[in-house]
Amino acid sequence: MARTPMARLELNLLVSLDALLTERSVSKAAERLGLSQPALSASLSRLRVHFDDQILVREGNTYRLTPLAGRLVEQTATALDAARKVFANEAVFDPGTATREFTVYGSDYAFASVGSRVSAAVGGIAPGVRFRFMHHTPPIVESPMTSLRTVDGMLLPHGFASDLPCIDVYDDEWVCLVAADNTAVGDRLTMDNLRELPWVFTYQSRSAFTPAGRQLQMIGVEPHIDAVVEGFLALPYFLVGTNRIGMVQAELADRITAKGDVRAMRPPFDVVRLAGALWWHPMHTDDPAHIWMRQQFLRFGRRPA
Structure with a gap:
């Protein structure tokens, strides 16, 4: 079956798909999105045509995800998060009124030290800004250029990444x-x-x-x-x-x-000695919000003397 051209797909379908995969129920997904059940059923029908798959299959009084839908769960959440970040971009960044989430990879050490200091300090400067700190994995570290396309940065010692912009934000023994x-x-x-x-x-x-x-x-x-x-x-x-x-x-x-x-x-x-930096993808270099975030890591990341 021919797939629907990307130009004719709507972002709202991605939102609907995420809700359906999360709730595994048309009625609960509709309630979550504030839509009528017939409206979400129509979106499910379009998704079924596009994927040539049922997505949700009734089993008694509940629904189960098809094997394809199971594979789509994480991809859909990642794609939706990326879309949110696209539309969260601003020509001018005002930390006092911004409601942005910055996502940073790192180790538990980096989070317990650098991350906790930056997060606590930013809470008093930009109350609507929050950080999501996620543990890196070997595949993430092995391909930093690719991994950093979907997040704002990675806290990592020198020696693992190259050809990427970075700022030194911590040192230890x-x-x-x-x-x-x-x-x-x-x-x-x-x-x-x-x-x-x-x-x-x-x-x-x-x-x-x-x-x-x-x-x-x-x-x-x-x-x-x-x-x-x-x-x-x-x-x-x-x-x-x-x-x-x-x-x-x-x-x-x-x-x-x-x-x-x-x-x-x-x-x-x-x-x-351990010398570590905040690394980011070059596409973020001139983003006003990202520039502000980097300034906070420079200002608050290091351990007080």
Whole structure:
């Protein structure tokens, strides 16, 4: 069946499709959008013709999504979010009256440090502006130019992205963590400890790693890795009650060690400092709203001295 040309499709159909896929009910979707049920049924009929698929199939008193509709759920939400961002653009950005959402990729460390500071400060400057912080994944980091087309930025250390605009917004140092009752470690860590004791690593793949973890191997230490955690805040839970070693940023270590069941220790080698930036797609460079957002990261992102 020939598909409806894109020029004849309406943005309202995308809105209707998103509501139908979310609610899985014509009546509930109509109520959500403030439309009559016949009006939304007409939109569903057009969608069924376009996709040559039923989209929703009745099962008793409920509806289920067809396999195609299941695949459309995330794509539709992403497309609708992108459309909203297109129409949210303004020639002049007024933070006092703006109602814009900025989406930023990063790690839990970046959110707990840089992100939380920027969000708290912006709340008092631009009450209608909010941030959505989303965890990056290896595929996102591997293709930053593509990934950054649909978001406003990514908080990421140097060494992962290139040929993209960025501003430096944080720097930190690495410290080692061990359980407070880890008797295999004395008052200070030794190189033998690093070689002999098991480790918990944060990220461990071709595109997802920490510079400090790579440096260990560069100085001749091949760590025995007991577990890999996709984040930094969960790491101490993998140390308590074991003789394992982990490594996190100093800013997180201050909070993690507050309970007293984990202690922070200086590494027995000179660890490269962590330098991170806010990266964005070049298409955002001249956007007044994006320029304002970047200024907030520059102003509030760094840890107070």
